[in-house]
Amino acid sequence: MEKPAICGGTPVRSTPLSYGRQYIDEDDIRAVTETLQSDYLTCGPRITQLEHKLCAITGAKYCVAVSNGTAALHIAALAAGIGPGDEVITTPITFAASANCALYCGARPVFADIDPDTYNISPASIRAHITPRTRAVVAVDFTGQAAELDEIRAICREHNLTLIEDAAHAIGTRYKGQPVGSIADMTTFSFHPVKTVTAGEGGAVTTDNRELYDRLVLLHAHGITRDRDQMAHPTDDPWYNEQTAYGFNYRMTEFQAALLMSQLDKLERFSRRRKEIVQKYDEAFSRIPQIQVQREIPASDTTRHLYILRLRSEMMRCTRREFFDAMAAEGVHSQVHYMPVYWHSYYENLGYEKGLCPQAERYYQEVMSLPLYYSLTDRDVEDVIRIVEKLVSYYAK
Numbered sequence: 001m002e003k004p005a006i007c008g009g010t011p012v013r014s015t016p017l018s019y020g021r022q023y024i025d026e027d028d029i030r031a032v033t034e035t036l037q038s039d040y041l042t043c044g045p046r047i048t049q050l051e052h053k054l055c056a057i058t059g060a061k062y063c064v065a066v067s068n069g070t071a072a073l074h075i076a077a078l079a080a081g082i083g084p085g086d087e088v089i090t091t092p093i094t095f096a097a098s099a100n101c102a103l104y105c106g107a108r109p110v111f112a113d114i115d116p117d118t119y120n121i122s123p124a125s126i127r128a129h130i131t132p133r134t135r136a137v138v139a140v141d142f143t144g145q146a147a148e149l150d151e152i153r154a155i156c157r158e159h160n161l162t163l164i165e166d167a168a169h170a171i172g173t174r175y176k177g178q179p180v181g182s183i184a185d186m187t188t189f190s191f192h193p194v195k196t197v198t199a200g201e202g203g204a205v206t207t208d209n210r211e212l213y214d215r216l217v218l219l220h221a222h223g224i225t226r227d228r229d230q231m232a233h234p235t236d237d238p239w240y241n242e243q244t245a246y247g248f249n250y251r252m253t254e255f256q257a258a259l260l261m262s263q264l265d266k267l268e269r270f271s272r273r274r275k276e277i278v279q280k281y282d283e284a285f286s287r288i289p290q291i292q293v294q295r296e297i298p299a300s301d302t303t304r305h306l307y308i309l310r311l312r313s314e315m316m317r318c319t320r321r322e323f324f325d326a327m328a329a330e331g332v333h334s335q336v337h338y339m340p341v342y343w344h345s346y347y348e349n350l351g352y353e354k355g356l357c358p359q360a361e362r363y364y365q366e367v368m369s370l371p372l373y374y375s376l377t378d379r380d381v382e383d384v385i386r387i388v389e390k391l392v393s394y395y396a397k
Helices: 026-036 045-058 069-079 097-104 123-128 149-158 210-220 254-264 267-285 320-330 345-349 358-366 378-395
Strands: 062-066 087-090 108-111 134-140 162-166 186-190 203-207 307-311 367-370
Touching: 026 254, 045 062, 045 203, 045 254, 062 069, 062 210, 069 097, 069 134, 069 162, 069 186, 069 203, 069 210, 087 097, 097 108, 097 134, 123 149, 134 149, 149 162, 203 210, 254 267, 267 307, 267 378, 307 358, 320 367, 320 378, 358 367
Parallel strands: 087 108, 087 134, 134 162, 162 186
Antiparallel strands: 062 203, 186 203, 307 367
16 A cells, blocks of 8 residues: 555655635736826725725625724624623634634623534524623634524524624625625625635625614724714814724725735636535545535535545544644645634633533544635646545555
8 A cells, every 4th residue: 555655655746735825817916016006005996996896796785995804803893882791602613803803892702612514603502602791693604605694693683683794714605695795784804815815915894784884984994084974073174084983093005905806806717616626625525434524505605715624533543633744745735724712822811611612622623624726726636635535545444
């Protein structure tokens, strides 16, 4: 039997693959260059154009572009009125910002467990964690798959909670035919380089609620307005503006907006290629008993940001770390998404303990993220599949 490279064999690939990578073409470069040569580098017309474009893509009435996905979550939590003494329910299998946004407001994150098959937050676990202090739910569309939004939205309505959908992974995903971004009270996006489309950094919040939109606009720009209707002391002075709220400088730049608009022109193409790669992975790995393939709910037409390889640990003669290292030795660099948020030492110091979410904790011990991005060739995808098959064969009990 051929042994993995980590055990002395020959690697399948001589050129390593990373788990994620942005795709930038000449149109993107031209859009940024033209903006750099324009009159505006910030607070210009491209921001407004981008916000209109995101509304058209998501179906939302309003959009506020911001500096990154974390900023989007922060101002969404503030716009929802979350404050000291409140609780916000979210998933532990997410980037820390999904929970940190509650801490930023002085509230307490509460972690509901995940569905063991979809890896998204469990609606039943959300319901079990609601208390009189619960103010909102941050439901993460993990890997790009929409959470069970109808059920979660019904729970929120029943208990008068704000639903914030963290769609950092899910631009381009549809839920029951409706684009993500127009379903929750507020939806947040991230445009980090490993996401489906990128602005370098960047984020956005979408909503159909005008009152929430007005708050978001104030919060992302220092709490300062030029709208006379929002001022306590309006004047006719053309230079006059007024700080009416405690806000932040979370504005996106013009050249980020230009890059993102160019990227959004390719969203359909990016989405189609990601779906093709996911299908190839699923078809190959579904035949391997030692691997669990992520289940997708029928309601979600998913543009996948991450592809999760989950090893059935009881059927393997190796740890996840050994398999991870063996993948790298063969030429594929994977990643792990995510350690449960409450396992971070900061949360440990706040009093959170292991054991809160058993399904999430088992998930974390068994998973890694495989390469998934637009520029992967068919040969690259075949190499990834071949390496996984080779290692599973070697390590299987």
